[in-house]
Amino acid sequence: MNAFDGTYRGVRTCWAAPSSPSPRSLLAMLNQGDNNDVVDQINEIFPQTNHQPEQRSSLRERVAARVEFNLPPLETQNNRPFAAFFRNPSTTVPSPLVLISPGFSPSAMLQFPNMFIDPSHMILPSPVANGGPPEAVESSGADHATMMISNNDPMHVALPPQQVAAFGSGPTVNETDLINMEIDRKNEDEEEYKEDEDEEHNIVDELDAEPSSPKRRKFGESTMIGATRSCKSQRVIIQMETEENNPDDGFRWRKYGQKVVKGNPNPRSYYKCTYTACDVKKHVERGAEDVKFLLVTYDGIHEHDPPAARGSSSSGLKGQYSSSVSQDHNNHRTVPPSSSSASEALRLFPSSLDPPVDMTQFYMTGLAKLPSLPVNQNHGLMNWNVEPEIDRVIPDGTEVFKGIRDRLNLNFGLNL
DNA sequence: CGGTTTTGACCTGCGC
DNA sequence: GCGCAGGTCAAAACCG
Numbered sequence: 017m018n019a020f021d022g023t024y025r026g027v028r029t030c031w032a033a034p035s036s037p038s039p040r041s042l043l044a045m046l047n048q049g050d051n052n053d054v055v056d057q058i059n060e061i062f063p064q065t066n067h068q069p070e071q072r073s074s075l076r077e078r079v080a081a082r083v084e085f086n087l088p089p090l091e092t093q094n095n096r097p098f099a100a101f102f103r104n105p106s107t108t109v110p111s112p113l114v115l116i117s118p119g120f121s122p123s124a125m126l127q128f129p130n131m132f133i134d135p136s137h138m139i140l141p142s143p144v145a146n147g148g149p150p151e152a153v154e155s156s157g158a159d160h161a162t163m164m165i166s167n168n169d170p171m172h173v174a175l176p177p178q179q180v181a182a183f184g185s186g187p188t189v190n191e192t193d194l195i196n197m198e199i200d201r202k203n204e205d206e207e208e209y210k211e212d213e214d215e216e217h218n219i220v221d222e223l224d225a226e227p228s229s230p231k232r233r234k235f236g237e238s239t240m241i242g243a244t245r246s247c248k249s250q251r252v253i254i255q256m257e258t259e260e261n262n263p264d265d266g267f268r269w270r271k272y273g274q275k276v277v278k279g280n281p282n283p284r285s286y287y288k289c290t291y292t293a294c295d296v297k298k299h300v301e302r303g304a305e306d307v308k309f310l311l312v313t314y315d316g317i318h319e320h321d322p323p324a325a326r327g328s329s330s331s332g333l334k335g336q337y338s339s340s341v342s343q344d345h346n347n348h349r350t351v352p353p354s355s356s357s358a359s360e361a362l363r364l365f366p367s368s369l370d371p372p373v374d375m376t377q378f379y380m381t382g383l384a385k386l387p388s389l390p391v392n393q394n395h396g397l398m399n400w401n402v403e404p405e406i407d408r409v410i411p412d413g414t415e416v417f418k419g420i421r422d423r424l425n426l427n428f429g430l431n432l
Numbered sequence: 433c434g435g436t437t438t439t440g441a442c443c444t445g446c447g448c
Numbered sequence: 449g450c451g452c453a454g455g456t457c458a459a460a461a462c463c464g
């Protein structure tokens with residue numbers, strides 16, 4: 017089982033909806049500002065299976081409104097084991113956590129995590145009426161990767177025991193509730209969070225604080241050499257339920273260390289990307305209490321395409337990667353690397369426009385998954401052997417996602 | 433044989 | 449300054 021590819025599978029399957037309006041027509045509506053119609057259409061294509069009780073507008077809903085995509089409802093049961101990762105009071109998460117809807121492609125976001133990490137483009141930090149901590153969008157589904165993105169910004173976020181309880185072992189959080197996280201705001205007691213844009217601006221402002229600020233010094237300035245601590249400028253944390261110890265994410269990794277860390281009897285494994293000159297690292301550990309859950313933390317951004325499928329003779333990447341694929345000797349891969357998001361994107365959009373540049377440079381690998389946002393049926397196992405013929409499903413995806421990209425740029429300032 | 437994994441040692445940052 | 453903890457190195461073992 018591969019959580020990443022399972023999500024991706026769902027995307028493709030849903031775009032194959034037989035009676036769906038064409039992506040082009042949806043894009044046309046977007047361009048005409050016919051957002052409600054688009055949302056209606058999308059809701060029609062991707063009916064929500066989990067009826068949600070009405071409650072105050074959540075961040076998910078607000079984001080959905082902005083993107084004009086109906087984000088899938090969020091389930092939280094599977095977040096419970098997350099407490100195992102944080103139950104140690106000394107364990108801190110160095111920035112606001114963002115749990116991304118399963119419709120987003122983890123592999124794509126790992127390749128371009130700055131889509132959501134760049135503080136100036138931060139989608140998520142959003143206010144709580146009582147001036148509490150920012151929101152986090154929580155998301156998970158059975159056999160899904162749940163994703164947190166951290167930019168190691170200076171707002172040091174810790175999960176104190178009571179918050180851990182709320183986060184993990186307490187009553188199931190309502191899907192549209194917030195996961196409260198305590199921000200270390202020692203020196204900013206009087207700061208009030210405003211709603212929506214104001215709030216986002218505040219956060220950006222904080223991030224622009226002078227580098228000497230203690231908040232900023234906390235992370236990212238370490239420059240260890242030798243046994244160095246990596247520059248944690250871009251960090252993506254993914255929780256997934258999987259039996260694999262090193263699930264395929266489209267990239268190739270070499271294990272270079274293993275360590276038992278405090279608070280978790282399960283060892284943490286350290287991996288480096290095997291791509292030449294790529295300095296992206298990740299470490300993987302299982303939950304302290306529930307070993308079913310795997311916590312994968314990525315440091316850095318892949319500034320290259322994922323490797324081509326093994327045995328592929330058309331890859332321009334040949335020679336860039338070492339010849340073998342990182343593999344777990346105890347947990348064999350179940351999904352071929354052809355699931356890599358970039359290669360998939362290139363396959364997905366054989367547009368007649370013939371983009372003159374590698375579409376991955378347009379972050380298409382990430383946006384390629386955006387249409388899956390409304391999807392809530394991509395839970396569980398997806399069978400690689402029932403892959404739909406995507407080339408016929410999305411005849412003109414390039415324009416669609418260009419439109420989406422423009423929309424994201426317009427609404428969020430995402431410069432993709 | 434080449435690449436990966438294993439594993440103990442080492443290095444550095446941080447808290448006390 | 450010391451000890452702890454996290455992260456990395458590097459040689460040996462392992463694997464296909």
